[in-house]
Amino acid sequence: MTRILDPTLRAVRPIATAPLAPRPSTLAGARIGLLANGKSNGMLLLERVAEILGERHAIVEVIRVAKTNASVPVTEEEAGPLLKQCAAVVTAIGD
Amino acid sequence: MAAAMGREREGIDLDDPWQAIEACYEQGWTDGLPVVPPTEVLVERMLASGPWDPDQVLLHEPARDRGVTAYKAAVNAVMAGCRPEYFPVIGAALAAIGDPNFELHGPATSTGGAALMVIVNGPVCRRLGIHGKANLFGPGFRANATIGRALRLVLLNCLECQPGVLDKSTQGWPGKYSLCFAEEEEASPWEPLSVARGFRPGQSTVTVFAAESGHNVLAHGTGSPERLLTLFAETMAGLGSLSPGRSVIVFAPEHAGHLARERWSRARTQAWLYERAWRSLADLKRSGKIEPAFLTNPRLLEWLYRDHPAGVPVPPPDPGAAGHVTAEDETVRVHRGLGPDDILLCVGGGEAGGHSAFFPSWSRGRSVPFVTKEVPS
Numbered sequence: 518m519t520r521i522l523d524p525t526l527r528a529v530r531p532i533a534t535a536p537l538a539p540r541p542s543t544l545a546g547a548r549i550g551l552l553a554n555g556k557s558n559g560m561l562l563l564e565r566v567a568e569i570l571g572e573r574h575a576i577v578e579v580i581r582v583a584k585t586n587a588s589v590p591v592t593e594e595e596a597g598p599l600l601k602q603c604a605a606v607v608t609a610i611g612d
Numbered sequence: 613m614a615a616a617m618g619r620e621r622e623g624i625d626l627d628d629p630w631q632a633i634e635a636c637y638e639q640g641w642t643d644g645l646p647v648v649p650p651t652e653v654l655v656e657r658m659l660a661s662g663p664w665d666p667d668q669v670l671l672h673e674p675a676r677d678r679g680v681t682a683y684k685a686a687v688n689a690v691m692a693g694c695r696p697e698y699f700p701v702i703g704a705a706l707a708a709i710g711d712p713n714f715e716l717h718g719p720a721t722s723t724g725g726a727a728l729m730v731i732v733n734g735p736v737c738r739r740l741g742i743h744g745k746a747n748l749f750g751p752g753f754r755a756n757a758t759i760g761r762a763l764r765l766v767l768l769n770c771l772e773c774q775p776g777v778l779d780k781s782t783q784g785w786p787g788k789y790s791l792c793f794a795e796e797e798e799a800s801p802w803e804p805l806s807v808a809r810g811f812r813p814g815q816s817t818v819t820v821f822a823a824e825s826g827h828n829v830l831a832h833g834t835g836s837p838e839r840l841l842t843l844f845a846e847t848m849a850g851l852g853s854l855s856p857g858r859s860v861i862v863f864a865p866e867h868a869g870h871l872a873r874e875r876w877s878r879a880r881t882q883a884w885l886y887e888r889a890w891r892s893l894a895d896l897k898r899s900g901k902i903e904p905a906f907l908t909n910p911r912l913l914e915w916l917y918r919d920h921p922a923g924v925p926v927p928p929p930d931p932g933a934a935g936h937v938t939a940e941d942e943t944v945r946v947h948r949g950l951g952p953d954d955i956l957l958c959v960g961g962g963e964a965g966g967h968s969a970f971f972p973s974w975s976r977g978r979s980v981p982f983v984t985k986e987v988p989s
Binding site: 518519520521522523524525526528557558586587588589590612 | 621622623624625626627628629631632635636641649650651652655674675677678680684687688691715716717718719722723765769770772903905906909980
């Protein structure tokens with residue numbers, strides 16, 4: 518009998534340590550966040566998403582945050598306004 | 613097949629080694645080539661060859677918050693076919709790509725499809741058979757083939773860089789299997805790369821770089837440093853890969869000999885190449901390299917106008933006119949990189965032949981720096 522050992526982290530560490538936020542029941546009256554991940558056309562894509570959301574839902578405000586570097590995590594400073602003010606955040610990368 | 617006990621030592625029990633090789637494929641644990649089945653005995657031998665505790669994190673990837681322990685690194689090193697004595701080099705290379713400055717998440721996942729280049733210096737090369745002579749980038753050398761492969765397996769298995777899922781390389785390239793080689797220090801006109809990077813002579817080091825595929829620089833017809841280096845500068849200034857990014861040049865011993873004979877220093881060679889590896893802003897615009905978004909990005913504007921006496925225009929250029937070529941654009945020289953230090957020079961290859969290599973960095977942007985770490989003894 519040969520035992521081969523697991524080379525992955527799947528059994529060691531759960532993929533997500535933070536629980537998912539509850540899904541908002543409505544976007545009426547909501548502030549929506551846009552988080553562009555740092556590539557040059559991310560916000561271009563997100564602006565179109567915001568436009569479509571605005572046509573379908575009574576969104577009161579859109580808050581935009583653009584990371585400057587796609588290779589590093591979002592900073593607390595960047596995430597702050599999204600966490601404090603937004604009911605939902607859409608993020609995208611756009612080359 | 614039955615699941616094994618234990619949290620860290622989880623695995624699969626199998627009847628024979630061939631079945632184990634197939635099981636690794638079934639689990640999605642390989643890079644496409646067969647792996648050495650990572651049994652407990654082999655993993656323990658690998659771990660015992662390094663100075664780290666099994667639970668010590670050798671690589672932390674911050675964007676997705678993944679910590680790769682020495683134990684998991686050892687499992688993957690066994691699978692890659694490494695001998696246990698290679699493990700200190702692998703640990704040093706993992707620490708180097710895990711350096712926060714390296715920003716591993718980008719080159720590990722981007723459409724650019726970078727390989728993780730590992731250049732090894734010092735006495736460890738001879739001791740382990742890390743090869744820097746003929747066919748150093750090609751097949752035939754266990755240490756070269758398996759040390760780089762261990763890094764790739766860590767990315768695949770621990771950082772979940774599965775092709776087409778998290779690793780979105782548009783094409784990738786064969787260097788992603790393994791790209792590890794020794795600097796051929798005896799053929800270098802200069803101090804070893806490790807010493808140029810601030811380490812003592814006699815220290816063994818790894819230097820990592822996120823590399824796009826290399827370009828052969830062929831020159832058999834000249835011994836003049838200026839003529840020779842013109843070919844390198846032309847290759848570096850190719851529009852396909854021109855960017856603010858860094859460069860690695862691996863001089864063949866024959867080419868290095870021409871520079872040594874004329875006593876060209878490392879610094880002079882770097883400066884000469886930087887000065888001549890440029891294209892006009894007009895060329896960049898004509899070839900569609902200047903996207904509108906470049907003209908609203910202060911870092912890219914700084915690169916484009918870095919060498920221009922008047923600097924970045926005020927007000928800045930209109931993004932809507934990114935493709936419009938002005939008379940002034942013909943006079944703006946846009947260099948590869950931001951300065952001579954962005955060009956890393958080393959030496960490697962067989963005694964015969966005028967074939968050197970230029971490797972552009974991953975990314976059209978600034979991309980990651982060179983990172984050098986000592987190999988623990």
